[in-house]
Amino acid sequence: MTSSDMDVPEAERTNDEGEVESEEEPAEAEQSVEPEPLPLDIVFEILKNKRRRLVLRYVRREENGTVDLGELAEHVAALENDKSVSALTSGERKRVYVGLYQCHLPKMDDAGIVEFDRNRGTIELGENADQLDEYLDNQSEEETVWPRYYLSITLIGGGLFLIGQAGLFPADWVQTVIVLAMLVALAGCAVLQSRED
Numbered sequence: 001m002t003s004s005d006m007d008v009p010e011a012e013r014t015n016d017e018g019e020v021e022s023e024e025e026p027a028e029a030e031q032s033v034e035p036e037p038l039p040l041d042i043v044f045e046i047l048k049n050k051r052r053r054l055v056l057r058y059v060r061r062e063e064n065g066t067v068d069l070g071e072l073a074e075h076v077a078a079l080e081n082d083k084s085v086s087a088l089t090s091g092e093r094k095r096v097y098v099g100l101y102q103c104h105l106p107k108m109d110d111a112g113i114v115e116f117d118r119n120r121g122t123i124e125l126g127e128n129a130d131q132l133d134e135y136l137d138n139q140s141e142e143e144t145v146w147p148r149y150y151l152s153i154t155l156i157g158g159g160l161f162l163i164g165q166a167g168l169f170p171a172d173w174v175q176t177v178i179v180l181a182m183l184v185a186l187a188g189c190a191v192l193q194s195r196e197d
């Protein structure tokens with residue numbers, strides 16, 4: 001090391017070509033670069049299909065980050081057919097599997113929403129997945145049944161209460177039982193829903 005090298009701070013040394021070397025450059029290169037924002041037409045193209053929204057929600061929930069295509073297809077098929085996974089037919093599973101494999105996952109992979117490994121049959125969230133958060137509602141497709149339960153209990157209970165008010169029940173205590181049953185049913189739904197969350 002020459003005396004001229006000692007006088008120059010380490011961050012500003014020059015190489016043989018006279019270019020200034022900086023030891024801070026590697027640190028800057030290590031910083032992750034945010035992905036380019038997706039055009040809105042691509043975002044809405046991905047999200048307009050219910051099956052792709054189901055895929056995105058399922059992959060987001062997976063704790064280890066990687067999802068098996070077979071499991072994903074079964075989950076989506078069960079939701080689409082309003083059945084449990086064990087009640088699905090092989091045709092229902094296959095139809096969803098083929099649709100995901102040939103159409104939906106490649107489209108999502110091209111947009112960087114997921115990383116789809118065709119050879120292994122695995123799916124992970126892609127670098128652009130976070131860009132869809134603001135356009136997705138936070139409710140999953142499965143959670144939308146709870147408002148229907150609450151509405152059904154309220155309508156049935158309210159209807160029976162009105163029948164009682166009209167004096168069509170043989171005893172006055174029946175109306176009290178109906179109101180109590182409605183309150184118990186609403187409380188039961190609230191407890192079940194909170195356990196799922």
